[in-house]
Amino acid sequence: MTLLLSAAPRNIGRRPSLTGGFAALLLAAFFAIAIAGPWLVPFDPAAIGAGMPFEPPSWQHPFGTDNFGRDVFSRVVIGTRQALATGLAATGLAVIVGTALGLWLAHRRGIVDEIVARILDVLISMPPLIMALLAVSVFGSNPALVVLTVAVLFAPRVARVVRAAALTVVTEDYVTAALLRGETTLAIVLRELLPNVAGTVFVEFSIRTGYAIVMIGSLSFLGFGSPPPTPEWGLMINEGYAAVNASFWPVLAPTAAMALLVIAVNLFTDDVSRLIGHSGPVEARR
Amino acid sequence: MPKLIAFRCLSALATLAVVSVIVFWMVEWLPGDAAERLLGRDVTAAGLAALRDKLQLGIAPWSRYGHWLAGVLSGDLGTSISSGRPVADVLAGPAGNTLLLTGIVLVLYFPLSLGLGVWAAVRQGRPVDLAVQLFTLIGMCLPEYVVAIALTSVFAVKLGWLPPLALIDQAHTFGDLIRTLLLPTVTLTAAMTAYAVRMIRECLIDVLRSGYVDMAHLKGTPPRRVLLRHALPNALGPALNVTALNVAWLTGGIVVVETIFNFPGLGRLLVDAISNKDVPVILSVSLLLTGVYIFCNLVADIGSLVFNPKLRSAR
Numbered sequence: 119m120t121l122l123l124s125a126a127p128r129n130i131g132r133r134p135s136l137t138g139g140f141a142a143l144l145l146a147a148f149f150a151i152a153i154a155g156p157w158l159v160p161f162d163p164a165a166i167g168a169g170m171p172f173e174p175p176s177w178q179h180p181f182g183t184d185n186f187g188r189d190v191f192s193r194v195v196i197g198t199r200q201a202l203a204t205g206l207a208a209t210g211l212a213v214i215v216g217t218a219l220g221l222w223l224a225h226r227r228g229i230v231d232e233i234v235a236r237i238l239d240v241l242i243s244m245p246p247l248i249m250a251l252l253a254v255s256v257f258g259s260n261p262a263l264v265v266l267t268v269a270v271l272f273a274p275r276v277a278r279v280v281r282a283a284a285l286t287v288v289t290e291d292y293v294t295a296a297l298l299r300g301e302t303t304l305a306i307v308l309r310e311l312l313p314n315v316a317g318t319v320f321v322e323f324s325i326r327t328g329y330a331i332v333m334i335g336s337l338s339f340l341g342f343g344s345p346p347p348t349p350e351w352g353l354m355i356n357e358g359y360a361a362v363n364a365s366f367w368p369v370l371a372p373t374a375a376m377a378l379l380v381i382a383v384n385l386f387t388d389d390v391s392r393l394i395g396h397s398g399p400v401e402a403r404r
Numbered sequence: 405m406p407k408l409i410a411f412r413c414l415s416a417l418a419t420l421a422v423v424s425v426i427v428f429w430m431v432e433w434l435p436g437d438a439a440e441r442l443l444g445r446d447v448t449a450a451g452l453a454a455l456r457d458k459l460q461l462g463i464a465p466w467s468r469y470g471h472w473l474a475g476v477l478s479g480d481l482g483t484s485i486s487s488g489r490p491v492a493d494v495l496a497g498p499a500g501n502t503l504l505l506t507g508i509v510l511v512l513y514f515p516l517s518l519g520l521g522v523w524a525a526v527r528q529g530r531p532v533d534l535a536v537q538l539f540t541l542i543g544m545c546l547p548e549y550v551v552a553i554a555l556t557s558v559f560a561v562k563l564g565w566l567p568p569l570a571l572i573d574q575a576h577t578f579g580d581l582i583r584t585l586l587l588p589t590v591t592l593t594a595a596m597t598a599y600a601v602r603m604i605r606e607c608l609i610d611v612l613r614s615g616y617v618d619m620a621h622l623k624g625t626p627p628r629r630v631l632l633r634h635a636l637p638n639a640l641g642p643a644l645n646v647t648a649l650n651v652a653w654l655t656g657g658i659v660v661v662e663t664i665f666n667f668p669g670l671g672r673l674l675v676d677a678i679s680n681k682d683v684p685v686i687l688s689v690s691l692l693l694t695g696v697y698i699f700c701n702l703v704a705d706i707g708s709l710v711f712n713p714k715l716r717s718a719r
Contacts, residue, residue, distance in 0.1 A: 240419045244426075245697040247656030248674070248690050255678045256430045332547040336660055339549050340675055355553065359664070362568065366557045377550050384545040 138389025144382040152199040159192035163349040172365040182367035184358060186347075193349035194371045200344070201351055201379065204265050205331035211269035212330075213323045216276025221307045221315070223277070224284030235281065241274040247336060254342040261344055264337055268330050276322050283318040284311050317394040324387040328380050335376055351376050409706050416702040423694050428469050431683050472687070482684035486677075491684045495673070495692070502662070502669035506654055508585060509592045513650070517597045518643065521604025526631065528609055536601060543598030548657055552591040552664045559587065569666040588665045592657055596650040603646045607639040641711025648704035655693040655700075 134142075151158065160178070166186045175182045181190035223231045253267040287293065293310050301309075312319075337343050338352025346353065351372040358368030475482060481491035524536040543551070560568035566583055611617060612635055620630045659671035666672070670689055677685035 236415070239415065240422050243416070243419045243698050243701050244423055245652070245655050245694055247659060248693055248697075251659070251674070251678060252427060252430050252686070252690060255681075328545070335547055336549065340660065340663055341679070355549065359553065362553075362556065362561055366561055369553055370557060373550050373553050377546050380547065381542065381545045384541070 134393065135389055137385050138392075141382045141385035141389065144378065145386055148198060148202060148379055148382065151195055152202045155195045155199055159189075159195050161189035161192040163188065163193040163196040164347045172361070172368075174365065175367060181371040182365055184354075184368035185361045185364070188347075190354075190368050190371045193354060194351070194375050197349040197351045197354065197372065198375065198379075200261065200348070201331060201335070201376070204261055204334050205327050208265045208268035208330045208334065209272065209323055209326045211265070212272035212326060213276050213319060215269070216273040216322075217280045217312075217315075217319050218307075219273070220277040220280030220282075221284050221311050222303070223281045224288050225303060225307055225311060227288070231281075235278070238274040238278050242278060246271045247333065250333060250337055251340070251342060254337055259337075259342045259344070264334055264343060268333055271333075272326050272330065276326065279322055280315055280319060283315040287311055287314045290314075321387065321391045321394070324383065324390060328383040328387065331376070331380055331383065405709070408709060412702060412705050412709075416698050419698050420691075420695055423698075424473065424691055425469070427687060427690050427694075428472065431686055476688075476691075481688045484682055484685050486680045486682045486685075491688050494685060495670070495688060498668055498670045498673045499692075501667065502658055502671065505585060505588060505592070505662075505667065505669060506651075506658065508589050509596070509654070510651070512589065512593045513596050513600070514647075516593065517600035517604060520597070521601045521639075521643075522608060522631070522636065524601065524605045525608035525612065528612075533605075536605070540598040540601045543594050544602065546595075547660075548591055548595050549660050549664055551594055552587070552661055555587050555591060556664075588661050588667055591661050591664075592654065595657060596654070599653075600643065600646045600650060604639055604643050607642045608635060611635045611638045641707065644707045644711070645704045648700045648707060652697045652700035652704070655697045659693075 166188060171183060171185050171187045179189050179191060181194060184190055184193070219234075223234055249271060250264075250267050253270075254264060257263050257267070288311065293306065296306050296310050334343065335352040335355075338350050339356050341353075341356060343353055344350045346357065354372040355369055355376075358366075358372070362369055472482065479492070481495070483489070484491050484494045487494060520536055520540075524533040527533045556568050559566045566586055568587075617630060617635055620634045621627070625634070658669060659674060661667070662669045662671035663675050670693065673685065674689040674693070676682075677689060
């Protein structure tokens, strides 16, 4: 019986799982909050003295207030946009560059491919967090540079995965046919290769978004993100942590928001990749 | 195969060399030169010039890189700018602390991940397995500072059982030492174990479905023996691979976790050195951690070659 089942094509009869659906809903909610945030919040996220310092949760301040009496709820809600925007921007950049490079390498093959693939291997074997710390401390820590740094660190990893996927496609007859028709590199890469690795690219985008949010959060937590009083989750956790004995709501709220978002992204990725027949992408973390 | 391994080792060395160049160059780009950073704003031009001379800032970066590299190769890591002590001395204490922390983490990690992985695989689909899967998924998704803060909020702030900061230098008795190390240890172990348990479980489930395990059952081998002698050895290769990748991950993990718990190890030293722009210390620590990272990836690479003959002909 198990033999029969495992012999069946991999993605027949697969439906979104309960957790996957839940994750999708949660992600939709995060997007809605990111967009509508400014209209949802009762206070200006930077307004000092919206309440007394370290107020416990109340109807007025659902997550209490921080050391400057700022409303934690407002700060977390406003911070959603930056968390999503920086995570998606970094990943988007990395995936666009990485996919283009990976596809071109797979199409090109030969010595150029060999050399560039080696260079990618070297880039991938550098510890990402330490490289990011160095880069951010050298080039400055405004959000655009953090996004760029993370994108640069992730792009070679995306390129390697996409190249590997595309290498199985370039030997197909339709690619040879396109070559013989005299189509340009651009046309072959875009029309023959890209559609056939779209699933891999999407899964890669989805996993990397989770890592990017975590990594940008880590940098910001270590004090290498936006300057205060930006309502950035990592920074809020860092600031609140210094006064954790007075009240842990300023730490707990952004921590929980970050945790929920990352779990939602990972569960969503897991389910999508299962549906399109990829094996456990979340496992590829390290 | 030996040729392939030699090639991997060479490319690991090449990577380390490339990283050292990149790190050196990045640090060169830090705003202001070392003398300005060292002396601060109110400084005379003469003092600046004297220090520049002493630090050999006048010579070209390439030859300074050569000097620095020659020094590193002969064991001289330079002098820390902020403390004025030799970098080797500055590194020694934190390196020992980090080794202690990661050593304890690894000792806990091995039996825990193997045990949980095997247990979940054997009880596949049962409540135990589902619970393990749920917890490992959460543990794997969460950034380590989130785990650290959750643990601290409960055990240090709410219950007051453990100290929120791991000030190991102030621990005088063995009991103190254990209490200070507990939270950072649990944080790091949780992140690594979660990942390893999932891998081991998945591999073992694959192995348990294979023909030779069926065969062993059919010829009447006791289930325990089937598991330990036939199934488990085949899941050990991937487990070793995961472990190497996990240790590589630790090089970044300690930076975050040591900072949170104010643990005086290499990770926090790096963050402090970056904020102080203490270039010789930044160079040494980041290269040391990068070396460990590359070495672990190399071990994982070679490990998977040794344990999976199919890969040997791949390239």
